[in-house]
Amino acid sequence: MQLLEAIDVHADGLKRAACAAGPAAPVPNCPKWTVDELVTHVAFVHCFVVGLAVNRPAKPAPPPGWDDVLGWWDGQRLALREALSRDPEALAFSPYPGFASTVGDWTRRMAHETAIHRLDAESALEDGPKTRFSPEFANDGIDEFLTYLTPRLGNRADVRVTTPERTWTLGEPAAEVDGAADDVYRALWGRPHRASVTGDLAPLAAP
Known part of the structure; x- marks a missing residue:
């Protein structure tokens, strides 16, 4: 898409x-x-x-x-x-x-x-659609979050992020996120997810 x-x-x-x-x-x-x-x-x-x-x-x-x-x-x-x-x-x-x-x-x-x-x-729906994002779109969203949005917001990125398709290592990793691209994408944005998270993602938080 x-x-x-x-x-x-x-x-x-x-x-x-x-x-x-x-x-x-x-x-x-x-x-x-x-x-x-x-x-x-x-x-x-x-x-x-x-x-x-x-x-x-x-x-x-x-x-x-x-x-x-x-x-x-x-x-x-x-x-x-x-x-x-x-x-x-x-x-x-x-x-x-x-x-x-x-x-x-x-x-x-x-x-x-x-x-x-x-x-x-x-x-907001009791029985809403179970939207899932394609690996291509979710990986692009992860990259956009980490390499475009995070530095522009002045947030500190000391994190290693891994999906089956890509790995990002920023700074001296104090946190790690690992999982399917869709779940990692949600985790970085603070939405419900099934990714594995070690450490604190709060310094990355977007508004």
Whole structure:
């Protein structure tokens, strides 16, 4: 699956789960959020990245009300696809001091941001779909988390991460994560998983 297509696929899955659960449903993967707050966050991020991708950063203002947020998000998804359909090597605005970003970087970031939050929306369902990510997509997500996102957030990465397909060793490993790529991907993002974890992953925590 191409990353631009992945944004659409996972956003569709997220929206299906969110609408089935309803706006007031709690999100077990993110205990501080309701489904409404989750969807508003995702819509905000998609809108924010539209501005970054076209070098016109702005602070989005999601509308109040569930139906209005869903409609606004639909519009932002169309705008996001158009903004990310540009040359992937084109420079884009970076909110991370000292780090450059390209359109391709934001495409990758949004593919994985949306995929992880799809899992969150599905966790709000009592009998939700058992989404699993392909090794190709999950390994790319692990690499994006460790080599792109972590340093830009200023987090310390002293970890060894192993899947059947790849190994990453960063710093002087104080923690190790081992398992199927899908489970390791979830573990790094602090979602339920079946990976083996030794040591503390807290220094890697993403917001």
